Amino acid sequence: MSMDGVLDLPAGGPISRQAPPAPDLSLYLREEADGRPAMDFAVEGIDCAACIDEIEDAVEALPGVAAARLNYTSHRLAVAWSKAADPAAVFSTLAGIGYKAYPFGTDKAEEIERNISRHLLRCLAVAGFAAMNIMLLSVSVWSGNIADIDPETRDLFHWLSALIALPACAYAGQPFFQSALRALRNRALNMDVPITLGVMLALGVSVYETLHHAEHAYFDSAVMLLFFLLTGRYLDHAMRRKTRVEASNLAALKAETANRLDEAGAVTLVPAAAVKPGDRVLVRAGERVPVDGVVVSGRAAIDESLVTGETLPRDVVAGGMVHAGALIHDGVLQLRTTAAGEDTFLVEVERLLERASTARSGYVRLADRAARLYAPMVHTTAALSLVGWLIAGASLHQAMLIAVAVLIITCPCALALAVPAVQVVASGALMRAGVLIHAGDAFERLADIDTIVFDKTGTLTAPEPHLAHAGRLSPDLLAIAGRLAVGSTHPLARAVAAAVPGATPYPEMREVAGCGVEAEVEGVLARLGSPEFCGCWDLLVATEDIDASFVALRVGECKALLTIRQTLRSDAVEVVRRLREMGKSLVIVSGDRPVAVAPVARALGIDAWQGGATPADKMAALQRLAAEGRRVLMVGDGINDAPSLAAAPVSMSPIAAADVTRAQADLVFLGERLVPVAAAIAVATKARQLMRENLIIAVIYNLFAVPLAIAGFVTPLVAAAAMSGSSVIVTLNALRARGAPGIGAGEGAGS
Amino acid sequence: MNVLVYLLPMALGLGLTGLAAFMWTLRSGQYDDLDGAAVRVLGDDDLGSPAP
Numbered sequence: 001m002s003m004d005g006v007l008d009l010p011a012g013g014p015i016s017r018q019a020p021p022a023p024d025l026s027l028y029l030r031e032e033a034d035g036r037p038a039m040d041f042a043v044e045g046i047d048c049a050a051c052i053d054e055i056e057d058a059v060e061a062l063p064g065v066a067a068a069r070l071n072y073t074s075h076r077l078a079v080a081w082s083k084a085a086d087p088a089a090v091f092s093t094l095a096g097i098g099y100k101a102y103p104f105g106t107d108k109a110e111e112i113e114r115n116i117s118r119h120l121l122r123c124l125a126v127a128g129f130a131a132m133n134i135m136l137l138s139v140s141v142w143s144g145n146i147a148d149i150d151p152e153t154r155d156l157f158h159w160l161s162a163l164i165a166l167p168a169c170a171y172a173g174q175p176f177f178q179s180a181l182r183a184l185r186n187r188a189l190n191m192d193v194p195i196t197l198g199v200m201l202a203l204g205v206s207v208y209e210t211l212h213h214a215e216h217a218y219f220d221s222a223v224m225l226l227f228f229l230l231t232g233r234y235l236d237h238a239m240r241r242k243t244r245v246e247a248s249n250l251a252a253l254k255a256e257t258a259n260r261l262d263e264a265g266a267v268t269l270v271p272a273a274a275v276k277p278g279d280r281v282l283v284r285a286g287e288r289v290p291v292d293g294v295v296v297s298g299r300a301a302i303d304e305s306l307v308t309g310e311t312l313p314r315d316v317v318a319g320g321m322v323h324a325g326a327l328i329h330d331g332v333l334q335l336r337t338t339a340a341g342e343d344t345f346l347v348e349v350e351r352l353l354e355r356a357s358t359a360r361s362g363y364v365r366l367a368d369r370a371a372r373l374y375a376p377m378v379h380t381t382a383a384l385s386l387v388g389w390l391i392a393g394a395s396l397h398q399a400m401l402i403a404v405a406v407l408i409i410t411c412p413c414a415l416a417l418a419v420p421a422v423q424v425v426a427s428g429a430l431m432r433a434g435v436l437i438h439a440g441d442a443f444e445r446l447a448d449i450d451t452i453v454f455d456k457t458g459t460l461t462a463p464e465p466h467l468a469h470a471g472r473l474s475p476d477l478l479a480i481a482g483r484l485a486v487g488s489t490h491p492l493a494r495a496v497a498a499a500v501p502g503a504t505p506y507p508e509m510r511e512v513a514g515c516g517v518e519a520e521v522e523g524v525l526a527r528l529g530s531p532e533f534c535g536c537w538d539l540l541v542a543t544e545d546i547d548a549s550f551v552a553l554r555v556g557e558c559k560a561l562l563t564i565r566q567t568l569r570s571d572a573v574e575v576v577r578r579l580r581e582m583g584k585s586l587v588i589v590s591g592d593r594p595v596a597v598a599p600v601a602r603a604l605g606i607d608a609w610q611g612g613a614t615p616a617d618k619m620a621a622l623q624r625l626a627a628e629g630r631r632v633l634m635v636g637d638g639i640n641d642a643p644s645l646a647a648a649p650v651s652m653s654p655i656a657a658a659d660v661t662r663a664q665a666d667l668v669f670l671g672e673r674l675v676p677v678a679a680a681i682a683v684a685t686k687a688r689q690l691m692r693e694n695l696i697i698a699v700i701y702n703l704f705a706v707p708l709a710i711a712g713f714v715t716p717l718v719a720a721a722a723m724s725g726s727s728v729i730v731t732l733n734a735l736r737a738r739g740a741p742g743i744g745a746g747e748g749a750g751s
Numbered sequence: 752m753n754v755l756v757y758l759l760p761m762a763l764g765l766g767l768t769g770l771a772a773f774m775w776t777l778r779s780g781q782y783d784d785l786d787g788a789a790v791r792v793l794g795d796d797d798l799g800s801p802a803p
Contacts, residue, residue, distance in 0.1 A: 049790035072787030121777055129770040133763060153755070160759065 028103040028271070029085055036066060037085035041077045043070070044100040051099075058097050062089050074245045076104060103271075113241045120234045123172040127227040130168030131220070134161045138220040145215055158210040158217045165203065165219035172226050173199055175233060197379075199225060205401070228727055232421060258290040259283065261334065279337045289326045293335030295319060300331030313549065325639060329549070330490065330515070330530055382406045385710045402712045409702075409709045418694035421734035426687035429738050433679040434670040436655075442666040445650040446681060447688035448631045452579060453622065453648070455636030456590035456600055461566040462672055463637070463656040465492065465549065467499035468563040477560055479503070480521055481553045484528035488517045492551050493528065495564045516552075524556035536561055568603060575674040576604045582681065585630075589613050589621045591640045618644040635677060637661060652677060687737050694730045701726040 032038045043055065052070050059068035059079055066082040079090055087103065094101040137157045144154060173196070180192040202222040209217050258272045259282040267282055272290035275281060280296065283289050289302070301313035304326045313329045316322060322335060382403045389399035427437050454460050473481070482500025485493040487509040493516075497503060506519040516529010527534045534552035539561040551562045569575075579586060587608045590597045594611030601609040610621060618636075622644055625632050634641070634648035637657035645651035645664040653665035662668055669676035776782070 049793065052787065052791065053794055070787070071784040072790060073784045118777060121782065122774065125770055125773045125777070129766050133766045136762060156755075160763075164763075 028087075032080055036080050036082060038078060038080040039085060039087055039090075040104040041079065041087075041090065041094075041101040042104040043075055043077050043094065044102070045098065046070075046072070046075050054097060055094065055099060058093050059090055062086070062093060065090075077101065110241075110245065113237075117234070117237055117241055120175060120230065120237055123175060124227070124230040124234055126168050127172035127223060127230050130164050130172070131223045131227045133164055134220045134223050137161050138217075141215075141217075151213060154215070155210065155213055158206075158219075161217060161219040162207060162210055165206075165223050169199055169203060169222055169226060172223075172230060176226070176229065195225070195229065198222075209401075275337055277337050277339060281335045281337055283328050283333050283335065287328055289322050289324055289328065289333075289335070291335065291337045292324050292339040293322055293337045295322060296334045296336050298331060298333040300333050301329040303327040303329055329492065381706065381710070388710075389712070398712075402710070405712075406706065406709045409705050418698050418730050419691050421731050422687050422690045422694060422737055425734045426683050426690075426737040430667075430676075430680060430683050433683070434673075434676045435652075435680045435683075436668045436670070438666050438668065442650060443684045443687045443691070445631075445666070446633065446684035449584065449633040449650060449681070451585045451587065451625055451630040452633045452635060452677075453587045453589055453625070453644075454606075455638060455641050456588055456597055457566060457592055458637040458656065459635050459654060460568060460572050460588070460600060460604065460674070462569050463654065464498070465495045465564045466567040467495050468565045468567065473560055473562070477553060477555065477558065480526055480555055481528055481551075481560075481562065484509070484517050484519060484526060484553075487511065487519075488528075490516075492549055492564050493517070496528070496551055496562060521555060526553075526555040528553050531561070534559065568600065569672060569674040571673045571675050573604060575678050576606065578678050579681070580605075582678070584681070587621070587625070589618050589644075591615075591618075591638065615640045615643050619647050622648055633681075652680065683737065690734060690737050694733055697730055697733065698726060 029037055029039050045051075046055075049072070052072055055070050055077060056068045059065055059077065064081050064083055064086055066080045068077060068079045070077045077090075077094075079087075091101055137160055141149065141154055141157050176192045176195050176199070180196040183193060199222045202218040202225075206217040206219050206222070258270055258275045259267045260270050260275060261267055261280040261282055275291055281291060281293060283300075295316055295318050297318055299315070299317050301315050302322060303313050304323065316333070321338075322333070385406050386399050386403035389402055390396065394402075423443060426443060430437060478500060481496050482503035483506055485496035485500070486503045487505040488494075488497075488511055506521065509517055509519040511517045512529070512533070515533035516527055518525060518527040518529075520526070528551060531537050531539065531550060531552040534554035536552035536554060536559045539552065539559060549564045551564060553560045553562060576586060585608070586604075586606050587610075588597060588601050588604075588606055589610045591613055592611060597609055597611035601607070610617070613621065618641065622632055622634065626649075632648050632650075634645050634651045635653065636642075636645055636651070637654050639661055641653070641657075642661040642664050645653060645661060650667075651665045652667040652669060653662050655662065655668050655670050657665070657668075667680055669680070781788070
């Protein structure tokens with residue numbers, strides 16, 4: 001292929017790889033409160049505390065930059081300019097010190113989550129303040145009741161407690177009240193209904209008691225209850241928010257931008273969301289196709305493994321269809337957009353998803369199931385003790401008090417903590433092992449499974465291809481290949497570059513789009529690229545490996561062919577062995593060709609495998625397993641896996657998966673290794689055991705405390721001690737989830 | 752009884768001060784980057800004149 005075939009488009013204006021189009025980033029710019037322009041960047045490659053200073057100092061040194069602040073938790077950099085914004089300078093500065101940055105626009109959902117999280121923290125603070133101060137007053141009253149407190153002082157203390165508790169509960173109880181109201185409006189009961197009722201009644205009775213100068217009030221119980229519950233809810237929420245942050249960073253890293261061509265053929269880099277059907281878009285080697293479209297001109301090999309699971313590149317020419325998410329291997333394409341953004345091929349998949357997720361509604365949250373059983377029981381018990389005491393001849397006032405005592409003591413404090421406390425601790429353990437959780441009830445379902453269905457591409461194999469047989473190449477040639485590869489954005493070149501750590505690009509390098517890169521090395525021309533480009537066609541004919549992609553290298557007259565293939569995740573064999581030892585049966589269902597699946601199945605020792613499966617085939621395979629009575633965990637990453645992930649009882653996907661797929665997964669795991677899958681199952685099994693223990697503890701507590709309350713023996717001191725005692729035991733028991741076996745191996749799996 | 756007249760407002764006042772301080776820290780975004788806060792404290796860039 002000659003040089004003049006390099007850029008045969010667009011017709012209107014010349015473009016070259018040396019001068020990338022000016023990016024139009026106005027969509028990402030926002031205005032600070034004081035009117036200065038500002039922009040957020042997602043930064044890749046931050047791994048130590050020293051990065052903070054390095055990045056902030058470098059960016060702040062740029063002219064016009066007023067402030068740069070790096071968030072080390074979310075790996076985002078906020079830059080504010082004093083006058084006109086100049087994002088391009090930030091990109092090049094960061095690239096100069098070795099970090100990749102991407103424009104980042106905060107999405108609505110994340111903003112909402114952030115507000116909820118802040119609201120929960122405010123509620124928690126108010127409840128904490130109220131709990132501490134009311135306890136201060138209550139302990140004085142309790143000790144005073146035993147010693148000699150003036151009735152006037154006691155009344156004063158009770159009134160003060162009311163003054164603190166009533167507004168505090170009205171504020172801090174909002175999350176529960178709103179949720180209970182929503183449930184009641186839908187004619188359902190959730191755990192928040194008895195909580196709300198308990199808090200309201202405890203407050204109501206306490207006010208009544210206070211009005212009648214009684215010895216006891218229950219303001220402390222109500223506030224403490226809210227404080228404990230809010231702690232659990234906040235931690236639960238914080239955990240899910242972390243997953244979302246991680247995911248939306250990744251979405252930014254996937255660079256959802258498009259090269260839009262205008263009438264004259266000039267290229268502008270715009271966010272993918274700004275592309276409309278009918279727009280012409282340019283995609284080049286190494287880029288992901290941002291839209292669904294028809295090829296207008298150009299020719300390229302595209303890798304659709306994220307869309308279909310097929311790893312062999314497909315050739316497309318003018319008139320062919322390309323789907324969003326496909327990766328361009330070589331060549332340049334000009335597309336006419338048929339669907340963009342929300343209307344892409346993904347919508348079809350999403351329709352499948354909707355159908356699939358209804359299949360899961362059979363699994364109800366454990367806590368809600370408990371609430372459905374428990375809430376009527378609490379109310380009936382309280383009502384029965386009221387009637388019982390009335391029949392036994394007690395006064396209405398006395399019977400009422402006893403009934404309320406029963407309601408308060410059975411108020412699902414320990415029971416409500418039993419499950420969430422374990423969830424919080426276990427999620428923390430999982431996060432350290434590199435697993436993030438989407439669905440709160442995933443543990444219960446994950447602990448149940450006996451069969452694991454794996455997708456192949458990107459799940460069992462590493463998300464990025466690797467250079468195979470690097471050892472066969474002489475070290476000199478490999479070093480040259482590495483230095484050439486660093487200068488290219490092509491995915492295959494990236495794989496070569498990864499095999500030569502620390503390679504620096506040659507100063508004078510030219511990238512020939514669709515062909516490769518070349519440079520002068522010690523007086524001879526060195527080329528890395530397609531076999532045609534390097535004149536190595538003869539070498540390619542000699543090999544019969546159909547499962548790999550090839551990159552050719554030519555230095556002077558010295559030629560070599562580098563094999564790039566999808567390799568197994570580094571620890572796949574060991575993890576598969578461990579899963580088998582745990583008694584799980586393993587299945588591979590892949591969209592890739594059977595020829596490509598067989599060697600992977602053989603290497604892992606998995607007998608049950610199926611290749612060439614469409615998304616519908618995958619769902620059928622799951623249904624077959626379900627019909628056999630198996631409880632299945634589905635692990636997959638492709639868009640073609642999304643429906644089966646939604647249909648499976650519980651699902652998991654790597655963080656590198658397609659957005660729509662990751663959204664369906666109950667759990668998402670980070671990093672290059674497969675061990676988080678095994679760790680997640682180990683933690684879930686342990687967590688379920690602890691949840692059961694906790695429920696038993698809570699039930700036993702109620703078995704002892706409730707009869708005492710019904711019999712009318714319970715004083716507030718006893719109730720408070722019993723209630724917080726049972727809560728503390730349950731929480732301490734939950735802490736044991738930290739030490740679940742099999743987590744340690746996952747250390748360092750995080751990104 | 753008389754001590755309560757100033758002890759109670761003092762106790763509540765202290766509690767309210769803590770609550771107000773917390774709300775302020777929350778509003779000024781001090782919980783947005785907990786991991787960063789843990790490592791930034793080790794930085795020496797607040798020592799004034801840079802080391803020669």
